[in-house]
Amino acid sequence: MRRIALLLAVVMTLVSHAFAADTQYKVLVLAMPSKYHYEFVPVARESLEWMAKLHAFDFTYATTADALDKGLSPYAAIMLLNTPTEELNAAERAHLESYMQSGGNAVVVHRAAMALPAGSWPWYEKFVGRSVGTHPMLQTGVVNVVDKSFPASFGLPAHWIWSDEFYPLSNPYNIAITPVLNVDETSYDPAKIWPGQKTQGMGKDHPEAWYHSFEKGRVFVTALGHTAEMYRDPHYLDHLMGGLYWAATGKGVQK
Structure with missing residues (x-):
């Protein structure tokens, strides 16, 4: 009986390990705190842990840039989270460039869209697909879905009341996204920015999320995600x- 019990215990351990390892892909999340973006770090980690369990992927959550020095080939994507x-x-930048040139993929979130x-x-601004201009104040506005076929829009209402820093963007390198x-710039004041800056808004075509191919990989960008509370919001x-x-x-x- 003891042998049978021991055998069952070994089998159950192996099965549990097998199920624990049954994940689809691995992601590196680089969530470095900065002067205006730091409270999100533990909140986003908790939400990503829940998402990873729900959707069966592994992730490494890093808060220092040296994570880019530790070998990127195991990752199906890198998320640059604020x-x-x-x-x-220079070395960390080179590793990110090499990763994309080797067929890596990326998700760029809010503050990470800036190259300052x-x-x-220039490589990074091309990688993002747009350049961030002035730094607006947080306001409530209407965000509209313009591509219903893309997965990042599936859980959203067609017209979404959202409060964020709606970055004005430019396209100096003529990147197609x-x-x-x-x-909708009529739903907030695009001229409301921090002192010492000027902007006139972008008009009707003001993207807040987009995707494109770059180097040999895929890049998804969302300019939304300023405050910690957003990383608890189901729609976000x-x-x-x-x-x-x-x-x-x-x-x-969905084609």
Whole structure:
């Protein structure tokens, strides 16, 4: 009986390990805190842990840039989560570039869409697909789904009341993107920005989320995600998961 009990215990341990390892892909999440973005770090980690269990993927959650030095090939995608990219050193930048050039994929979230100062890292601005201009104040506006076929829009209402920093964007390198969400500039004041800056808004075509191919991989960008509370919001988490799912697998677009 003892032998049978021991054998059953061994079998159950092996089975539990097998199920624990049954994940679809692995993601590196680089969530570096910065002066204005730090409270999100533990909140986003908790939500990503829940998402990973629900959707059967593994992730490494890093808060320092040296995670880019530790070998990126195991990752189906890298999520740059509010990452202050100006803090990446030359080697870390080179590793990210090499990863994309080797067929890697990426998700860029909010603050990570900025390359500061503008023009200092042209590769990265091309990678994002747009350049962030002035830094607006947080306001409530209407975000509209403009691509119903893309996974990052599936969990969202067609017209979404959302409060965020709606970054004005430019396209100095003429990069083609496919917008997923646009913000309606008539629903907030695009001229309401931090002192010492000027902007006139972008008009009707003001993307807040988009995707494109870059180097040999896929890039999904959402400019939304300023405050910690957003990383508990079901709509926002659906939006983030849809973009990550596509970036990591290339699947989900409804044709």
